[in-house]
Amino acid sequence: MGRRMIKCECSDEELEIEDLEIEDNSFDHAFGTKYEYEVTCPNCQASMGEFASVEEVIEAKRGY
Numbered sequence: 001m002g003r004r005m006i007k008c009e010c011s012d013e014e015l016e017i018e019d020l021e022i023e024d025n026s027f028d029h030a031f032g033t034k035y036e037y038e039v040t041c042p043n044c045q046a047s048m049g050e051f052a053s054v055e056e057v058i059e060a061k062r063g064y
Helices: 054-062
Strands: 022-023 027-029 033-034 037-040
Touching: 022 054, 037 054
Parallel strands: none
Antiparallel strands: 022 037, 027 033
């Protein structure tokens, strides 16, 4: 599979999937914990979920 280059509006820098961050937005509520994760830009923390899923970022960071 070829590498997908991703650009955020915050910079002209091209990012690869493994460069993206995973932000943990999980929280506790009356019925337990709601687990919620979001793919974000490493520079400005803007949402980048349209370019890669959480699972794709994890796999890329592991080298799959």
